Amino acid sequence: MGVKILKKDFFKRPTLIVAKELIGKYLVKKVDGKEMALMITEVEAYDGPRDKASHASRGMTDRNAIMFAEGGYIYVYLCYGMYNMLNFVTGEKDYPAAILIRGVEGFDGPGKLTRHLKIDRSFNKMEICPKSGLWVEDRGEVIAKKDIIRTPRIGVDYAGEIWKNKPYRFVLKT
DNA sequence: TAAGTGATCTCT
DNA sequence: GAGATCACTTAA
Numbered sequence: 001m002g003v004k005i006l007k008k009d010f011f012k013r014p015t016l017i018v019a020k021e022l023i024g025k026y027l028v029k030k031v032d033g034k035e036m037a038l039m040i041t042e043v044e045a046y047d048g049p050r051d052k053a054s055h056a057s058r059g060m061t062d063r064n065a066i067m068f069a070e071g072g073y074i075y076v077y078l079c080y081g082m083y084n085m086l087n088f089v090t091g092e093k094d095y096p097a098a099i100l101i102r103g104v105e106g107f108d109g110p111g112k113l114t115r116h117l118k119i120d121r122s123f124n125k126m127e128i129c130p131k132s133g134l135w136v137e138d139r140g141e142v143i144a145k146k147d148i149i150r151t152p153r154i155g156v157d158y159a160g161e162i163w164k165n166k167p168y169r170f171v172l173k174t
Numbered sequence: 175t176a177a178g179t180g181a182t183c184t185c186t
Numbered sequence: 187g188a189g190a191t192c193a194c195t196t197a198a
Contacts, residue, residue, distance in 0.1 A: 044193070053193070063182060081179025083194050100193055111194050121181095155193055 004138040011071030011128065015047040015090045015097040016168070018071070022088075022136070023172050024143035027104050029117040030133040036117060037137065041172040042103035044153045046087075049096055051166075053159035056096030066125045067096040074134060076114070076124045083111030084120050088128060088136075102154070102169070147173045 006025065011018055026037045046054035046067075055064040055077075066075045067089055075087035075098050087098040100110060107113040114120070119134065126132040150167040157164055 046193075055193080058183085061183075077193090078179095078181055079192060080194050081181075081192090083179095085193060087193085102193085109195075153193075158192085 002140075004140075005130065006128070006136040006138060008070070008072035010136075011088060011090050012092060013071070013090070015045045015099065018088075018090045019043050019045040019099045019168070019170050020148065022099060022101075023148050023170050024141045026137045026139050027101065027117075028130075028135050028137055029119065030130075031118055037139075038104035038106060038113075038117075039141070039172075040101060040104050040136075041174075042101075042108070043170050044100040044102055045090075045097070045168040045170075046100065047091075047097045047168065051159075052163040053153060053156035053166075054096065054098075060096070064096065067098050068094055071097075072128050074123050074126045074128055074132065076119060076121050078121060079111070084114040085110050086114050086119050086123075103171075143172065149173055 022040050022043050025040050027040050028037045056067045066073055070093040071090040073089040076084050079085050086101045089098050091097040102110045104113050107116050129135050149171045151169045152165050153169045
């Protein structure tokens with residue numbers, strides 16, 4: 001029915017649940033005064049201090065400090081010198097967790113989507129809300145459970161057998 | 175399949 | 187301060 005803007009309460013829940021439910025929601029970004037809304041089709045969860053694939057696995061640093069905040073914040077960082085990665089912080093305060101937005105409709109890949117939506121590190125530590133110019137909406141789309149595929153995460157071979165094989169990636173079947 | 179690219183982390 | 191590393195993409 002109506003468009004619902006997702007608030008902190010949505011993001012403060014357990015990371016894997018939030019990740020799964022983000023599939024089919026709309027990422028909305030203000031670009032040059034115009035709103036672009038794209039359905040989220042691919043995400044990855046990074047959950048807790050023991051997740052070896054997570055930036056938070058080696059404790060808090062200047063870069064990942066925002067992951068320790070309560071859910072509802074934006075975490076953006078630069079990878080490989082040229083790609084900004086967009087994450088949403090989840091869970092309660094002091095519990096380091098975030099969800100990497102890997103793809104939306106039309107832009108398949110974390111680096112590509114940030115490049116096209118002009119998302120850079122200036123969004124780091126901002127709240128996920130219209131005031132920041134970047135937020136998420138529930139537009140009433142219902143995604144069938146069978147249309148969501150779970151797979152291991154991408155590009156985390158260094159995390160060891162246990163963590164690299166966790167099925168923390170959610171993809172919308174096309 | 176390899177290389178580009180630069181912030182950040184982990185040693186000295 | 188120096189060196190290694192990295193949640194990627196593109197062009198062969």
